[in-house]
Amino acid sequence: MFYIGCHLSASKGFLHMAKEASSIGANTFQFFTRNPRGFAAKDIDEKDVREFLDYAKEHNFGKILAHAPYTLNPSSADEKVRDLALRIMTDDMERMEYVPHNLYNFHPGSHVGQGAEKGIELTATLLNTILKPEQTTIVLLETMSGKGSEIGRNFEEIKEIIDKTELSDKVGVCLDTCHVYDAGYDIVGNLDGVLDEFDRIIGLEKLHAIHMNDSKNPFESHKDRHEKIGEGYIGLDAMEKVINNERLKHLPIFLETPNELDGYEAEIKTLKEKRDL
Ligand code: FE
Ligand code: FE
Numbered sequence: 172m173f174y175i176g177c178h179l180s181a182s183k184g185f186l187h188m189a190k191e192a193s194s195i196g197a198n199t200f201q202f203f204t205r206n207p208r209g210f211a212a213k214d215i216d217e218k219d220v221r222e223f224l225d226y227a228k229e230h231n232f233g234k235i236l237a238h239a240p241y242t243l244n245p246s247s248a249d250e251k252v253r254d255l256a257l258r259i260m261t262d263d264m265e266r267m268e269y270v271p272h273n274l275y276n277f278h279p280g281s282h283v284g285q286g287a288e289k290g291i292e293l294t295a296t297l298l299n300t301i302l303k304p305e306q307t308t309i310v311l312l313e314t315m316s317g318k319g320s321e322i323g324r325n326f327e328e329i330k331e332i333i334d335k336t337e338l339s340d341k342v343g344v345c346l347d348t349c350h351v352y353d354a355g356y357d358i359v360g361n362l363d364g365v366l367d368e369f370d371r372i373i374g375l376e377k378l379h380a381i382h383m384n385d386s387k388n389p390f391e392s393h394k395d396r397h398e399k400i401g402e403g404y405i406g407l408d409a410m411e412k413v414i415n416n417e418r419l420k421h422l423p424i425f426l427e428t429p430n431e432l433d434g435y436e437a438e439i440k441t442l443k444e445k446r447d448l
């Protein structure tokens with residue numbers, strides 16, 4: 172089964188997102204849990220959730236991916252900023268259990284001058300506070316491009332956060348193709364080498380999802396600007412190898428390219444055509 176979707180607006184609820192996904196040939200989707208500015212979240216509508224769960228089952232949807240507001244910084248030097256991340260993500264964890272057994276992705280944070288070690292420590296502390304043994308949601312650390320003082324800029328930093336997390340079976344990784352390429356992992360020239368390295372340092376069993384984005388900037392630029400599939404420095408051939416790689420084939424793919432719905436529909440169609448059976 173090829174699970175592919177894109178980022179959708181959550182403003183009209185779960186069932187609406189699922190139908191919108193279906194209408195563009197997707198069988199999963201990503202959404203923000205709340206407005207990244209102001210952090211307002213839509214109330215959970217239990218009827219909407221029930222209808223969504225039925226619809227997703229009927230239409231053989233893959234796991235869906237919730238994305239935390241990217242404006243949070245769990246590794247900030249400012250206690251108030253860290254506390255905001257903690258409160259919002261605690262609430263998100265509760266909300267995720269209405270749609271159990273899915274995925275929740277967040278940016279590990281920026282250490283803003285404290286040093287990566289301190290940042291890693293603070294992010295692990297946040298995870299040790301929000302994760303509960305009974306939760307069904309897997310929380311994913313997103314691989315980052317290393318712009319500014321971002322942590323999660325390499326596999327070693329991600330691994331360190333996981334190692335410092337007590338309930339590490341609740342934690343996984345989301346690999347963003349644009350971010351890792353910008354960070355200096357050559358998925359274009361040596362995808363298998365990058366996957367070997369991921370496996371050696373983190374373990375491929377920890378990889379739960381792929382953000383598929385081309386990059387507006389060249390290799391190792393540490394920029395993080397997404398481009399449409401095939402229109403950036405990564406290119407369509409490299410994406411084709413990602414979706415068909417034996418070690419990645421089982422993972423859901425989420426597009427976060429600069430597109431409206433029709434652009435996403437076209438990219439999904441292209442990638443489905445490139446996918447081997
Ligand atoms: Fe992200
Ligand atoms: Fe991403």
Ligand code: ZN
Pocket residue numbers: 347349350395396397
């Ligand atoms: Zn990005």
